[in-house]
Amino acid sequence: EPEVTQTPSHQVTQMGQEVILRCVPISNHLYFYWYRQILGQKVEFLVSFYNNEISEKSEIFDDQFSVERPDGSNFTLKIRSTKLEDSAMYFCASSVGSTGELFFGEGSRLTVL
């Protein structure tokens, strides 16, 4: 069964460092998303991406964040200068259409020290 894959599964970084989280969405999917979940809290929307551009973003997704689909298969989330409060589990998701039926990866845990 096709699945969304994410790397790395866990990354530890120092505050102020750049981090890139990678995702390979399901191949025939057209919509791509990043969500995050701070430990013990709700799953929060960061950004959605369609047709090679951002379609929606939340207020969390400030200038420190960017997304890219560099080669038609990968979908990356970059945090330019990490802060302590960026520590969270980051989930990538994809969907065929804009229906709410998302397929999620297993997540990348980011720890900022």
Add this chain to the structure above:
Amino acid sequence: GNSVTQMEGPVTLSEEAFLTINCTYTATGYPSLFWYVQYPGEGLQLLLKATKADDKGSNKGFEATYRKETTSFHLEKGSVQVSDSAVYFCALFEQTGANNLFFGTGTRLTVIP
């Protein structure tokens, strides 16, 4: 704006007990409603969905009915199993609005033998 209010957890039940997890929503239009489940160490998976009022979503013995009059989408299962232990998230998606999933805070269910 859109929001989802979900019953606080954690919930601990004995095997074969009846489960209800309450979920109510606020939306500006006509959302689709979902329950997603997160098993330990995994990403979120779609459990069931309903796209319009009075629809009943069902899967793996779980059910939820879209009640427009009470703006609710409560999750139920008649007889839980140990393998149902997970975190359950209610979510809404409004295609004409923000075009992304809004999640509730999640309810952790533990089923003991």
